[in-house]
Amino acid sequence: xxEFQTGEEAAFxxxxxxxxxxxxxxxxxxxxxxQHSKVNQWTTSVVEQTLSQLTKLxxxxxxxxxxxxxxxxxxxxxxxxxxxxxxxxxxTCTVRWENKTMYCIVxxxxxxx
Numbered sequence: 001x002x003e004f005q006t007g008e009e010a011a012f013x014x015x016x017x018x019x020x021x022x023x024x025x026x027x028x029x030x031x032x033x034x035q036h037s038k039v040n041q042w043t044t045s046v047v048e049q050t051l052s053q054l055t056k057l058x059x060x061x062x063x064x065x066x067x068x069x070x071x072x073x074x075x076x077x078x079x080x081x082x083x084x085x086x087x088x089x090x091x092t093c094t095v096r097w098e099n100k101t102m103y104c105i106v107x108x109x110x111x112x113x
Contacts, residue, residue: 010060012091012110017054021095021106024049034071034101043067046106054108061110068105077103085111 028045032038047065054063070077083092089112097104 017093064109
């Protein structure tokens, strides 16, 4: 990794991160129907795949990735997050994915080194 990255090379690009997250979700869950016994496996796979692909970008960030999978049954889900960081260098991306039986919400936070 270069010592002096500038501009987009060292930026948290939300569109790029969003694509990585969507690919991880599709790869882990794909067309599966909700199965309680598979949720731990799916969430682990989504966060590990996302984290792996983010680190392969070679950008100077520490990453935090969270994943929530919830069965579609009419229940409500409310989430919130708050960060104290540098808006010029740090960033976040949240993707909500769904199919007929479940929701998957993944958030990735990038904190510049």
